[in-house]
Amino acid sequence: MRLDDFDPNINVEDEGSGGGGGGGLGGGGGLLFGLLPLIGSRFGCGGIVVVLILFAVFGGIGNLGSLVGGGGQPIAPAGQVGPSTKGASVGAICRADADRKSACDAFSSADKTWASVFGDEGKSFTAPGLVFYRGSGQSGCGAAQSAMGPFYCPTDSKIYLDTSFFEELQTRFHAGGDFAQDYVIAHEFGHHIQNLLGVSSQVAQAEQSGGPGGANGPSVRLELQADCYAGVWANRNKDRLDPGDVQEGMTAAHAIGDDTLQQQSEGRVVPDSFTHGTSAERQHWLQVGLDSGDPAKCDTFSGAI
Template sequence: MRLKGIRRSRNVEDRRRSGKAGAGIGGVGLLVVVVIAYFAGVDITPLLQGQDPFAQGETQRELSPEEERAAAFASRVLATTEAVWGQVFPEQLGREYDPPVLVLFSGVTQSPCGGASGATGPFYCPADRKAYLDTAFFETLSRQLGAKGDFAAAYVIAHEVAHHVQNELGILPEVNRMRQASDKVQANALTVRLELQADCLSGVWARNVDGLLEPGDVEEALNAARRIGDDYLQERAGRVPQPHTFTHGTSKQRAGWFATGYESGEPGACDTFAADGI
């Protein structure tokens, strides 16, 4: 992806120098967090038990050159999402776009959706309208999951921003309401459609940054989508895929919906909730 000359977004909160995890949550606010965390798929069990393994003293450290490069990369990719959705929203959706903040962390951090670690992977928290990313995930994506290339990493950021797009459009709260009225299997099925829509919206973003793409970039994103499909990950863990437990979709579905978004370049093509047999 050609990012040379692309501005760095100002909507980045870099927590990697500081070990301070952030303020806790209690009272009625915790009940709200429980609902949001269930919807977002973030484990808040330690918080519910009154334990906060993420609480740390105030520490400062220097970032490595690799970490600095990761921040610059993430910031520039975020800037491209701001440019794309800042144009698509008024032109195709008839409204203004309010971009999210991208939180960069190292190892562990907290969000209103619960504690997070690098092991949880990137996620979007609708409670504070922020996307969270441990930049070490780029290495995991490349080395452990086999999704190599800078555009594979860019796709991950675009996917989390796509969840913010869903939040801006009122899709996230509506799906949350539907999930609360559903059993576990039905809730998982709704989450799959939500995640596939985010993949499709990531494809819309990719289409609209076409001038920044290099040969092989789209295939890198498609490969990344396949490598984080529920069936692939369950097989990789030595398990027989269990479709009723899927929360993100199969490798074929994820790559297919990204391709749909890329080929159309329009959010209107991403209605996974109206699609039969996704």
Template sequence: MRLRGIRRSSNIEDRRRTSGRGGAVGGLGIGGVLLVLAIGYFTGIDVTPLLNGAPTSSSSTPRELSAQEQQAGAFTASVLATTEDVWADIFPAQVGRDYRPPVLVLFSSQTASPCGGASGATGPFYCPADRKAYLDTEFFATLEQRLGARGDFAAAYVVAHEVAHHVQNELGILGQVHQARQSSSQARANALTVRLELQADCLSGVWASQVDGLLDPGDIEEALNAARMIGDDHLQRQAGRVPQPHTFTHGTSEQRARWFATGYNSGRIAACDTFSTDRL
């Protein structure tokens, strides 16, 4: 992805120098499990089967950021800026009102949010209670080295996916799904979450369609591969388990890649209605 000359978003809250004061951290999953908590719920990219047990640090001593961390922060800020520009154009044209961008919190090892504590093992997530997305930039290395999702556009897809959950929040979809889940069986709640996550993949594709001028050859395939690598069925197999569809909360590899492609090929929010289709 060609980001040279692209502005960096100012909607960044960088906690990486002081991360470690987040309090208790549990097996939250990478957000998209849509955990219903006292204040809010997480929604993001769940690779918990591979990341449970990953080490976290409890140090709160201020530290200097490495060159790699600085580069990851700059990359994230520029990708976030592209999402701001894209959705600021799309909302008036397709929704009929202005877009209010989220803040993205960068943290290292662990942090706190109104939705609860999170660690590098829980990965990126979005918390609607404070309208912020949370990202441990070390996840980019995990994405490539442990999940097999290589390339800078795979990392950009992660940022775009969390922003897509903010788009869902702006559209009122997160609240509707939250209410529906509260009165549903576990199986039904999981099925609703799958539709929510596939819609976020589709909305990520809509964003990608609007940044074509910044893409290198192979970038879209990097995003499609990342979507496949974090499919529920693939992750469960990688963890040595037989896939259990009733436990899925994000969709299969095939579904995730197909819905991203749907958004990319259409460029329209309306094409991402995963709640009205019989075929996911």
């Protein structure tokens, strides 16, 4: 995907290596439920991504959005290397390596795209932040660890990313390519849009009140909507797409479906424990956004998924 260079005014930070810390999830925004079951599958780098969903308090109740779900056991994150750019300028942070540059370009593009969408609809838009870290860090929702995969924290409105995830996406699940990486950023940006629209807090409240979970639960519908929003972004930048980009996105969406991850990690599929949707559902909603470019088409909460 041929994106413009990032805007130097985007909100980007670097926590460096081990920036905030530690092992447990508990600081920051004051977690409502603590740690929900570890549900992820490690994307390569010699291990399995441990992905978790947790809920945090942010003036109401919010959902910490992550890209993947499934089943599996925690594996210690691989050691991180590379120079620290903590406290550096946006330019220095984003140009520290190719993966950061790619993430910043996609983040900046999503920022401009959604600001335009909100402006067209007469809505107020506030940009999120993008935080890089290596190994471990600290978010407004508690500890950030590379084993969690990329995630969005609604408490501080920031996307947290250890870019080693990109290598894992390619080497373990064979979902490589620049658009696959862009999809990661666009999905997490989609969670910010849900936060701005109040959808995240509504879903978290529904989860807390004991609403239906599993394959038809609100958390699944939230994640599928974020996939659709990623497609909306891609549609509105379709003049930047290269041949093969859409297939890269579909390959990534398939690789991180709950059923695929569970089958690979546990040898069976348990729909009652779904958190993100099946591979087919994730591909479908990404395609809805790609085809329409219309956020209104991303209503995953009405009717069947």
